[in-house]
Amino acid sequence: MTAFVKAKCNQCHVVAGHGVNLGPDLLESVKKLKGHKLLQQIIEPSSEINEKFRNTQFITDEGRVIIGVIMKEDDKAYHIATNLLNPKSLTVLPKKQIDEMIVSKVSPMPVGLINVLTQDEILDLHAFLESGGKHLPEHMKHHHGEIHDQHTPPK
Ligand code: HEC
Numbered sequence: 482m483t484a485f486v487k488a489k490c491n492q493c494h495v496v497a498g499h500g501v502n503l504g505p506d507l508l509e510s511v512k513k514l515k516g517h518k519l520l521q522q523i524i525e526p527s528s529e530i531n532e533k534f535r536n537t538q539f540i541t542d543e544g545r546v547i548i549g550v551i552m553k554e555d556d557k558a559y560h561i562a563t564n565l566l567n568p569k570s571l572t573v574l575p576k577k578q579i580d581e582m583i584v585s586k587v588s589p590m591p592v593g594l595i596n597v598l599t600q601d602e603i604l605d606l607h608a609f610l611e612s613g614g615k616h617l618p619e620h621m622k623h624h625h626g627e628i629h630d631q632h633t634p635p636k
Pocket residue numbers: 485488489490491492493494503504505507509510514519522523526527529530531532534535564565566588589590591594595606
């Protein structure tokens with residue numbers, strides 16, 4: 482859990498109720514991703530991109546390239562997060578300026594996030610995810626439904 486927060490994973494993923502869901506729910510992901518495949522997705526997010534969370538690449542009529550996640554769309558414009566680590570900063574691109582719009586082959590998940598972790602922390606993170614986020618530190622256990630029954634409230 483500590484490694485999950487230290488590497489900023491919780492800024493985009495929810496595990497056992499902790500984090501923000503700008504990316505897939507990793508409890509769902511680890512049902513199909515195990516061992517080496519799981520690690521590969523963390524080290525090279527673009528090696529396989531989850532269908533529901535893709536970047537869009539826009540080319541404007543002036544040849545400007547904007548790559549990001551569409552956070553909002555209205556009649557006149559797309560509101561695009563070009564950096565998911567800063568999802569509140571949106572680029573508003575008027576639709577009439579768009580020349581081309583394609584699905585990007587680059588994942589919205591940044592690379593190199595686990596570079597701040599030690600080898601032990603990476604192993605912990607991996608074990609934490611594979612276990613379905615159930616091995617939470619004691620003080621965090623009581624917040625969530627799934628593991629609620631294990632918790633005895635103080636008398
Ligand atoms: C800035 C946002 C962001 C951060 C931070 C982030 N991720 Fe992601 N992650 C995403 C997005 C968006 C996707 C979906 C696109 C893809 O599959 O590459 C994703 C995909 C994944 C996947 C593949 C899931 C699937 O269903 O295919 C795994 C595993 C994953 N992230 C783990 C992590 C871990 C572990 C960390 C912390 C080291 C982390 N992520 C940090 C945004 C983020």
